[in-house]
Amino acid sequence: MKPLTPRDPQRLGGIRLLTTIGRGGMGRVFLGRTPTGRLVAVKQIHRHLANDPEFQARFQREVDAGRLVTGAYTAAxxxxxxxxxxPWLATEYIPAPDLATVLQECGPLPVGGLRLLAAGLAAALVEIHRPGLVHRDLKPGNILLTPEGARVIDFGIARAVETDGQLTATGTMIGSPAYMSPEQAEGRGVTPAADVFSVGAILAMAASGTSPFPGTSTPQILYRIMHSAPSLDQVPSALRELVEACLAKDPAQRPTARELLAATGTITAEPVWPEPVRTHIAAHRADSEWWVETTEKQLAYQDQLAHIRSRRRRVLRWAAVGAVAMLVPAVGGVALSHWAMASGHAVAMADPSLTITPAELRVLDTCKLIDMAVAGKFGARTGDLSQDSKGGCGTDITDAAKRKVTYTLRLGGSVTDRARYDDSTGRSAGWAPILGSEPTGDECGREVITQTGEPAVLEMTAKTPDGDPCDTAEQALTAVVRQLTVYVPLRQLPRESILRVDPCSLFDTAEARALSGDPGKRTATPHSCAVGGSDATITLSLVEKGRPDHSSSGHVKFQAGQYVAYRSTVDLPRRCFLDYLVRPTTGEQGEVLAADISVRSGDVDACAEAGQILAAAIPRLPKP
Structure with missing residues (x-):
């Protein structure tokens, strides 16, 4: 997706446009939201095509066909x-990648994935053919893969069977050559069997990565479709007979959509996408969600700014009218105008308030934030962006004076445990007081506390070879806060990532307070939650770090109920650290649920208690 440009419309009908999904020869496709809150994909036709009578008829057919088709495997x-x-058309937005992209990124599908794909396409054809339509242009680019299965989109050249024939008077062939049926290739009238042929070609491509009718030119491909047997050597035997039936030259010999759907049920493999495809689907969905969240926050900011400006204009008009009506002297009029411009109505947006939700804090991309807000304004980034396990990020930036400054942005730290930051600097950023302390050598830190939802500490430290590190840190923190008031850059995490989870939701509250003793007070950061009292302090954290199941990690196996966790070999009296690997991520890293318990009395087995807390928390994690 890409942001809207100044030339793009802001609205089409009652739909507010958010981003650009893509552009092509026919028009542009936008992501929009209806007044009821529904996300839609909006296709706007290019102006030079809108006046073409033939194209108008084709677009009207697309709209009519789309309204006729309903069901779980198409886009309404x-x-x-x-x-x-x-002219424009809004359809249900499906946050999913197309099959062509998935095959390019992940390679051919195994039998289970092919079964799920075939079942979804067959079910979609049942819905398309029920009102008497033929899609005519099934291809990987018109098929979206969701976690539940395939969805068919784009009815641009769909036609009713009874009014079919050639789509144009000149006999032009319509469709994508590699997936055309022989009757389409010959320019003859088509029936629903043409779509079944296309499904066969798509399944062969998805199974092998190559077309069953390969060729280096369109004429060669079409000749092979009409006269050659398909190349199916790499199609698994479990599907080969079904694919061969779909690719029969004679339309009458092909199965119907219902017969195709029934046949997919006889394939013994479990209908499921392979792991790389599931990861790709989740990444695409997360990317879509990021664009929606980011763009809507920008639009809300723009709306707020427009509202403030409107109120300012009304105040100025009121001041002018009042000055004339009451015959206020010119000097008084100037004073009144000055008061109007200096009021809260005029200057509120000079320092817009910092509002960031707990959900945004948990997936905040601190590396992208520091790169945009600091490197973009205070110099050139000369070091890598280095992210730690708790989501903080640091980098080196060389400023205009050729000083190399090390900036580190951290998110977290208990709001109730801020011994280093007891003093207010007397200044603010985003209407939040900037807190700080005296520098330690050439390093100094400044912080603000977010006030939306669970308060959290946002801290910027700066290490400089000369100059005032505290002033440097404060300027950088102010730039970060201002960036956050425009929009919040979010990490593009899979939907099942535990980093999205509220760590406090994992506690069995009654059990935790019984173990910790009075007062059982809860403190939280975006990725950790602690319950502390007279007897113990229990902390659950959700982090991405080195995998505890690897021998070099300094952990040994520990049975936590029915789950295998890993205990740190660090020996501390009355304290225990347990890690549970939720899922591997990249390389030696993994997402980990960590339990840390510190007991006040030597009579309690800290690891046994930590295992009990961990075993109760694991079932509350999102399912992969």
Missing amino acids: VVDSDTSPEN
Whole structure:
């Protein structure tokens, strides 16, 4: 996706546009939100095509066909405008990658994935053929993969069977050559069997990575479709007979959509996407969610700014009218105008308030934030962006005076445990007081506390070879806060990532307070939650760090109920650290649920208690 440009419309009908999904020869596709809150994909036709009578007829057919088709395996039409002045079509938005991209990124599908794909395509064809339509252009680019299965989109050249024939009077062939049926290639009329042929070609491509009718030119491909047997050597035997039936030259010999759907049920493999495909689908969904969240926050900011400006104009008009009506002297009028411009109505947005939700804090991309807000304003980044296990990030930036400054942005730290930051500097950023302490050598830190939801500490430290590190840290922190008031850069994490989870939601509250003793007070940061009292302090953390199951990690196996966890070999009296590997990520890293318990009395087995807390928390984690 890409941001809207100044030339793009802000609205189409009642739909507010958010981002650009893509552009092509026919038009542009935007992501939008309807007044009811529904996300839609909006196709706007290019103006030079909108006045073409033949294209108008084709676009009207697309709208009509989309309205006829309903079901769980297609994208429903939500709204449209077919007028020549500005034609557009809004369909249900499906946050999923297309099959062509998935095959390119992940390679051919195994039998289980092929079964799920075939079942989804067959079910979609049942819905498309029920009202008498033929899609005519099934291809990997028109098939989206969701966690539940395949969805068919784009009815641009769909037609009713009874009015079919050649789509144009000149006999032009319509469709994508590699997936055309022989009757389409010959320019003959098509029936629903043409779509079944396309499914066969798609399944062969998904199974092998190559077309069953390979060729180096369109004429060669079409000739092979009409006259050659398909190349199916790499199609698994469990699907080969079904694919061969779909690719029969004679339309009458192909299965119907219902027969195809029934046949997919006889394939013995479990219908599931392989892990690389599931990861790709989750990443695409996370990317879509990031764009929606980021863009809507920007739009809300723009709306707020427009509202403030509107109120300012009303105040100035009121001041002018009052000055004339009451015959206020010119000097008084100037004073009144000065008061209006200096009021909260005029200057509120000079330092917009910092509002960031707990959910945003948990997936805040501190590396992207420091790169945008600090490196973009205070110099050139000369060091790598280094992210720690708790989501903090640091880098080196060389400023205009050729000083190399090391900046580190951290998110977290208990708001109730701030011994280093007891003093207010008397200044603010985003309407939040900037707190700080005296520098330690050439390093100094400044912080603000977010006030939306669970308060959290946002800390910036700066290490400089000369100059005032505290002033440097404060300027950088102010730039970061201002960036956050415009939009919040979020990490693009899989939906099942534990870093999205509120760590306090994992506690069995009654059990934790019984173990900790009075007062059982809870403190939290975005990725950790602690319950502390007279008897113990229990902390659960959700982090990405080195895998505890590897021999070099300094951990040994520990049975936590029915789960295998790993105990740190660090020996501390009355304290125990347990790690549970939720899922590996990249290289030697993994997402880990960590339990840390510190007991006040020597009579309690800290590791046994930590294992009990961990075993109760694990079932509350998101399922992969």
